[in-house]
Structure formats: C-alpha cells, structure tokens
Amino acid sequence: LTARELGSDFGGSIRIPAHFSGIYGHKPSYGVVPYRGHIPPPPGVAVMPEMAVAGPLARSALDLQLAMQALTTPAAGEDRDVAARLSPAAPRPLRDYRVAVWLDDPHAPLDAALRPPLRQTVAALRGAGVTVDEDARPAVSLAEIHGVYGDLVRRVLRGHGPADLDRRRDALRDTMAAFFANHDILLMPVAPVAAFPHDHSLPMAQRRLSVNGVDTQYIPALTAWISLASAARLPATSAPVGFTDAGLPAGIQIVGPYLGDWATLDFAAQLAGVVGGYTAPPDHR
Numbered sequence: 001l002t003a004r005e006l007g008s009d010f011g012g013s014i015r016i017p018a019h020f021s022g023i024y025g026h027k028p029s030y031g032v033v034p035y036r037g038h039i040p041p042p043p044g045v046a047v048m049p050e051m052a053v054a055g056p057l058a059r060s061a062l063d064l065q066l067a068m069q070a071l072t073t074p075a076a077g078e079d080r081d082v083a084a085r086l087s088p089a090a091p092r093p094l095r096d097y098r099v100a101v102w103l104d105d106p107h108a109p110l111d112a113a114l115r116p117p118l119r120q121t122v123a124a125l126r127g128a129g130v131t132v133d134e135d136a137r138p139a140v141s142l143a144e145i146h147g148v149y150g151d152l153v154r155r156v157l158r159g160h161g162p163a164d165l166d167r168r169r170d171a172l173r174d175t176m177a178a179f180f181a182n183h184d185i186l187l188m189p190v191a192p193v194a195a196f197p198h199d200h201s202l203p204m205a206q207r208r209l210s211v212n213g214v215d216t217q218y219i220p221a222l223t224a225w226i227s228l229a230s231a232a233r234l235p236a237t238s239a240p241v242g243f244t245d246a247g248l249p250a251g252i253q254i255v256g257p258y259l260g261d262w263a264t265l266d267f268a269a270q271l272a273g274v275v276g277g278y279t280a281p282p283d284h285r
Contacts (some may be wrong), residue, residue, distance in 0.1 A: 012226035017236040019190035022249030030233035061269035095129040100136035108224035117242035149227035180257035182258035194248035234259040
C-alpha cells in the first residue's frame with residue numbers, strides 16, 4: 001500500500017511477510033539501523049534486544065537501497081561506528097558474484113509447491129552466466145544453527161539461557177565469516193511453505209502447518225530458514241522470484257556476510273532482471 005515501509009525482524013518478521021506477499025524485505029546486519037522508538041523495548045530503553053533489527057520493505061530492491069541509505073545516516077549526536085562501516089558499494093556484474101545455494105535440508109524440508117520457482121531461479125542464474133555452487137555449506141548444520149537461534153530467543157524472552165550460549169553464537173559468526181571468505185552470497189528459502197490461510201483460533205505456539213502433507217509445528221517450521229541470518233547477525237534480503245502453481249508468491253533469501261548489506265541488495269536488484277521481480281497482484285475491485 002506504500003512505496004516503502006518499515007518493519008522489524010526478530011523471528012523473520014520482515015523476510016517472511018515479504019516472501020508471502022511477493023515483495024522485497026531487508027533484514028539489515030545487526031546494529032546498523034537505530035532501534036530507537038521501536039516497541040519493544042519500552043520507551044526510554046535504548047538497548048537493542050539480541051538479534052532484533054529494524055529494516056525496510058518495498059516493491060523493488062532499489063527502493064530498499066534508498067531506504068537503507070536514509071536509515072543508516074547517523075542522526076545528530078549519535079555514535080554510529082558500525083553504520084559508518086556500512087557504505088554503499090559500487091554495483092558489480094551479476095556474473096561476478098560467487099553464489100552458494102542451500103535450498104533444502106532434512107531439518108526443514110521445503111514444501112513441494114515452492115521447489116519449482118526456487119529451482120527455476122537457480123537455473124536462470126546459471127543461464128545468466130553466474131557460477132552457482134549447490135554443494136557448498138557452512139561448517140555447521142541447519143539443526144545446530146536453529147538450536148542456537150532458539151536458545152537466543154529464549155534468553156531474550158526469559159532473561160536467561162545456557163551458560164555457553166555466547167560462545168556458541170560467536171562460533172557461528174566465525175563459521176559464517178570463514179564461509180563468506182569464499183562466497184559472496186548464500187541463497188536459501190525464506191520459509192518452507194508459501195502463504196497459508198489466516199487462522200487465529202489457536203495461540204501461535206499451538207498452531208500447525210502442513211509441509212508436504214506432514215503436520216508440522218508452526219513456529220519451528222517458520223523460523224528454521226531465517227535462523228542463520230538472525231543468530232549470526234547477517235544481512236538477508238527477501239526477494240520475489242515467481243509463483244507457485246497455485247499462484248502464491250515465492251521468495252528467496254539472499255544472505256551475505258556481516259555488513260555486506262549493499263551486496264545482498266545489489267544482488268536482489270540484479271536478480272529482478274533475471275526472474276522478473278515484483279508483480280502487482282490482480283485488481284479485484
């Protein structure tokens with residue numbers, strides 16, 4: 001309904017709605033966008049919660065870039081050392097990106113309806129001359145990543161967590177830094193399913209999802225694929241890449257190294273030239 005909007009992402013609340021809606025959303029690197037004025041935390045609390053970020057949603061990656069330029073400009077009196085390191089980089093040819101692809105995992109199987117548009121995206125990138133590595137994986141399993149993420153969430157919500165949690169979180173960040181020494185972009189699903197009918201008859205913790213006909217817990221299913229960028233504090237851009245056979249939007253998650261926001265945004269912008277980008281929904285007036 002607007003050219004640009006702001007959201008926040010702790011459990012995928014920028015990336016997942018963008019995927020479900022066929023638009024773009026960007027979860028920034030942790031700490032580069034001020035969290036002042038966001039609730040939670042309550043007014044007067046300036047500390048950013050673990051993993052929580054504010055970021056833009058829009059109908060194009062270029063609009064995300066404009067929003068990020070504004071959001072990362074320090075206000076008067078703000079000490080923005082981290083944001084100062086996040087400077088727009090010159091666009092590079094799409095074929096120069098070293099792209100790793102991780103589109104399925106036993107820990108979080110992808111629903112069959114989403115596979116065609118995501119596989120077609122990989123094929124289109126290859127057709128555009130991009131080198132794509134579908135075998136590359138970080139030296140950590142998705143189940144381990146999701147476990148660290150879950151413990152971090154519980155620490156935020158309950159005020160405590162396992163004694164070794166900081167060490168595990170920092171080890172994950174080191175693992176991803178090593179991975180991105182050899183890859184510029186990691187493509188992942190945003191969620192295991194396309195959009196589904198609203199059902200608020202049950203509390204969120206009791207809701208269920210059907211993934212490939214298998215009854216699945218709602219929250220674990222929706223947080224598995226977003227957990228890496230959140231727990232490791234990485235930038236991740238959700239970009240539309242087509243539709244399922246049922247006509248529902250499909251998004252892909254473009255993850256980059258810490259402070260690599262401009263690379264994921266540039267890649268998303270160029271990807272639109274390969275797979276089409278945002279498509280306006282039908283007019284049902």
